[in-house]
Amino acid sequence: MGTIQKSYILILFLLLTAAGCSQKTGDGSTCAACHQGLELVSETHLECVSCHGGDPDEPEEKASHKDMYGPKNPADPKYWDKTCGKCHPYQLDRVRSNLMFTATGMIKNTQATWEGEDGKLYASRPSKLNDAAGNSLELNDVALLDNLAGEVFRKGCSGCHVAFQNRWVWRGSHASGCAACHFPYNENGTYQGEDQTVKGKWPHSASHKMERLPPNQVCVRCHNRSGRIALSYEGRNDGNNSLVPTRNGGPGPDIIGGPRNVTRIPPDIHHEMGMECIDCHTSRDLMGDGYAYENMYLQTEITCEDCHGSPAERPRVEQISRENDEVLRESAHYKKQMQQGDSMVLTSKGRKYSNVFLEDEKIWVQSKRTGKLHESKVITETPEHSIIGHERMECYSCHSRTVTQCYGCHTEYDQRELAMDYIKGVKTTGKFTETEDYRMIYPFPLALNQRGKVSPVTPGCQTFVSVINPQGEKVLDEYVTLFKGKQQLRFAPFFGHNTGAKVIGCRECHANPAFLGFGQHVVEGDNIEATLICEKSAEKPLDGFITMNSGDVKGFSAITRENSRPFETAEIKKIMAVNLCLVCHDDPKDPIYQKELDYNVLDNCIKRSVSTVQ
Template identity: 30%
Template structure:
């Protein structure tokens, strides 16, 4: 049955009215759109309408918005004139390694660097992962090809990796900034790929704004949210944001020692104000002489060390290319990878090192003749003598409770297995020495793991102990080296631990102050004992060729200690013709007088 003429007319009228309403709504909506008064074109010739709203962002000259705009870094739609359309597929952090191929790495920007960064140890964490898997018995080698990127993509997990994911998974460049809701700022500021190093954190925004806008910036300008200052002059604070746990070299460099949790010295009846993020108390000790002279981390460490050179290394010593001798030698300036320092200045007679941030020229002094080239110390590394303290975190108590859940820092999901961690005690004095290949170096507790597993029934369901001493350059260099007796007469320094050395039946013996700790896996060795007086190794070394002094070396070192208390100068004639069987004339005469007295 067909539609009547009247019905068709009504339908046509209704359609016309509806169309008119739609047109009216669209017209009103179009009228309400705030249109830019001009077409914004960057000095490079690109249209970027982002600049119609973002008119006050002030960046460094290399990233000047008037030259490159916003969209080359933040993506989005540069031709849109509304916020909603412009911000579609926009990224807040262009340095995020997940999208950096579309931002920092494009042709004309930094195409060669992203490959290097993604293969650097700070991105892969191969050293941490390989060592952890080896220490905890899940691998036969410390070398692994496993990376953080692979863990994120695959979700691969194990007992050791679960520990890494939940307690260590915030210390790598793949971590996204502000990815953990309600977490302290300290955690959310970490990571961010390229941005981890190359932008100034919010605490320094005002300083950055003043340096870029004017020294007389108004209070209104200071109160506005400032775009982070992107810089190649990486400040040490960005380094310390990551390098403040484990070896703690960032903190040590500036003279901060994370102390016990007592909160001393007390202030007006309360805890000390000297606290790091996470309520970690600290003491102020002697900072590294390079820091004391105003040097930043990047003044010593090279671009390829920090960002990587494109090779995926297994351990830090493979990526590292500087040493003390690179600057302090008779022919300074060339790294162990045969690269010339780009901040070397001066002449062959007066070599200088130019500060990469402050521009200050600092003289490079050669080693002191007659001291640093002292023949018996030819195996002693610079830091073994000139680093007078090192953080020593003894006893890592680790517990996994299978009844609870914990946030996986890589997947950002809570999964079964709640981890807790604590230490026995922490010290800084008398850095211990050992051998790495054929060099005397400083060692410190690497991971003295005492692992306990609590099952779903709440009962102890297993665990293990694994103690390791790790070689380290503590970044606490002082102008004056350690006293002779600090090494030659200290049982702790030579690896025996705190205690007393004495003679028994004509042989050296040692009585330790510690008896170890009783754990579910048995009693441990004394935490500060790496070797016994007979030269038997009690704890592992952090590398296959890192070991304590053997029996012969211990005897030679301690024998010298009998003389070093009095003969404490390298120029002392005694050391010219010293032999281990030399008799001390003072003690010999004293013994003779004692014998004569007893005869009378």
């Protein structure tokens, strides 16, 4: 190839990339002729029609836009096979099974707590997938779930999930499909780039440039409701509804979607260090790994122990030995690209992190977007993390600064009114409205989670349902829905994403019954009486799930998720008995806590009269 020919090809390439879209030279009938200033998606996405479809040879707008995919969002799932999936089949197969797309876990748990269980699994879009064991799994269309559980998901929960666009909530809107994360919306869902043909129009992503590594704002779009983990992580507390005055008669310092306002609390220690959501969460956490899961905790592959180690074992590592290792592909756009021979830390599922590695005998976490390196402190064999009796503790039971708790969800379903069904895409009969009793973030109750470990739990969900039929009759009035065959309130294991370096004090956790599930209370001898009473029972606290009468502990609310449960009587007594030790031994590094406690000796201490205690 001659020098002149090479130069011509180079000039043509520069013209194509400078235009932002494909530029067909000669007749002027190009996408870029109208969309001047439109940002280039990336250096590997050069042709408009390969993503958007349409006809670039047509000079007339309507004719050129005919048969486009979208046209605003070619990443919508209904176009995947012709657009994103055409070049990215590996990623597409993963996303199709991803809980953020299927919402199977949310629908399943909504069914369980809204009396909708029927032995089937549902998804935002019907599909046939495989579970992690390789078994075929059929996910039914949630549009066919014809009961309150289906209604509340379609008209509420589904608005946050990436199978469908959410374009109605200020600061909470997002596109559907791949664009939900990779083409973020601004606060109003309007385009803010340099293409004057769509400048300020809605609904559009803020820019036409793709975000390979989505920032935290993408996560906040959805994770500012329910558990509110994106808010807690950044040190924001959605502690009141709407615009309730919080400061000098005005709203809180930050207005978020709804509109709601948030106040400031201490942020997560990882956020303080400059880490973003994607620095901990792997692409398999967020985009799926190709398998269909029935609950979020099954898909999530990261744990605190991965980077910090456990009391008995340091973080596990494995070298990059193959030239096509996925770590090499994923880290290609990081400031520090991983290389063959690097020792990568493994997740709880035994897969390599792409940004966490061992170097100079230290564990390092690289922030994916900034390249900043953070040393991860390893806690293995440290005395405060090796206390006998704490083997079942999740790290975040002690290290959570706060846990979001929303008590008393009073939901009214009025069949006289219409509301948008986000799955069906039309307004249908039946509108939900919600009120609540109160929220709090501290203290928070503990129970055993699905791993058999002690973890925080939060209301999940305390639903009191009222139903008004088309004739205006209230056919259900503050009805407590069934769970496992009986009317009971529910709590669920939960990681609040508000981690602190400083832990909850030993005395506080062992001496405050609120941490054990009793709620706000008064201790009277060997009775613990609730003070915040559920309106449906004079004996049951709204903010707890166990009571103690004459020394016997009784559970009355369910801890949802498999194998989860409250503490039993013997466990409660052992936890409280440790207070005898804490009077003198209040340092968790005290060698006494490296020994097995003899509860018989503690019993003898309790039984001795005050005059004999030395």
